[in-house]
Amino acid sequence: MVQLGSALAEAMGGEAVIYLQGDLGAGKTTLCRGILRHFGHQGAVKSPTYTLVEPYNVDGQLIYHFDLYRLADPEELEFIGGRDYFSEAGLCLIEWPGRGEGALPDADLEVTLDYNLPGRKATIVAGTVRGITMLARMQEGKCQ
Numbered sequence: 001m002v003q004l005g006s007a008l009a010e011a012m013g014g015e016a017v018i019y020l021q022g023d024l025g026a027g028k029t030t031l032c033r034g035i036l037r038h039f040g041h042q043g044a045v046k047s048p049t050y051t052l053v054e055p056y057n058v059d060g061q062l063i064y065h066f067d068l069y070r071l072a073d074p075e076e077l078e079f080i081g082g083r084d085y086f087s088e089a090g091l092c093l094i095e096w097p098g099r100g101e102g103a104l105p106d107a108d109l110e111v112t113l114d115y116n117l118p119g120r121k122a123t124i125v126a127g128t129v130r131g132i133t134m135l136a137r138m139q140e141g142k143c144q
Contacts, residue, residue: 001027001030001031001033001034001113001120002030002031002033002034002037003034004031004034004122005030005031005032005033005034005035005036005037005038006034006035006037006038007138008031008034008035008109008111008124008134008138009034009035009038009039010038010137011134011135011137011138012091012108012109012134013134014039014061014089014090014091015089015090015091015130016091016092016108016109016130016131016134017086017092017094017104017105017106017107017108018091018092018093018094018107018108018109018110018111019094019097019104019107019109019110019111020032020093020094020095020096020097020111020113021096021097021098021110021111021112021113022112022113022114023114023115026113026114026115026120027113027120028047028095028113029045029046029047029067029095031111031113031122032045032047032065032093032095033045035063035091035093036056036058036063036065039058039059039061039063040058040059040061041056041058041063045065047065047067047095048065048066048067049067049069049070050070052066052067052068052070052071052076052077052080053065053066053067053080053085055085061090061091062088062089062090062091063090063091063093064085064090064091064092064093065093065095066085066092066093066094066095066100067095067096068094068095068096068097068098068099068100069095069096069099071096071099071100074099074100074101074102074103074104075103077100077103077104078103082100082103082104086104086105092105094107097110106127106128107127107128107131108126108127108128108130108131108134109124109125109126109127109131109134109135110124110125110127111123111124112124112125124138
């Protein structure tokens, strides 16, 4: 998951909306850790389950890690300033996006993680022109 996160980060450059789907423990936060490490973050990366969002500024790169698992209503995103996060140029990593349906921007990429023992299976679907470009870069082997 960390390697996949690094490859995704390389493909996206710096601005994107990424939806992360999967059961509890499927590796969504570990994937986020790989993305953040690619951009140079050295500290801990944990799921912001209770705070809903954890902002990072890594060498000028704005990254917002959302975990909407405990969101009771999509309108709660307004109370935490969701519109501001999504209007800034940055990278938004959104775990459990279904909980924020109707209040979230469209995903450039949707990553679905499933258990495929002994590892995981990742399915990546592009939802925008930017997402198609990112996915093409990954498929062409331009990302490690």
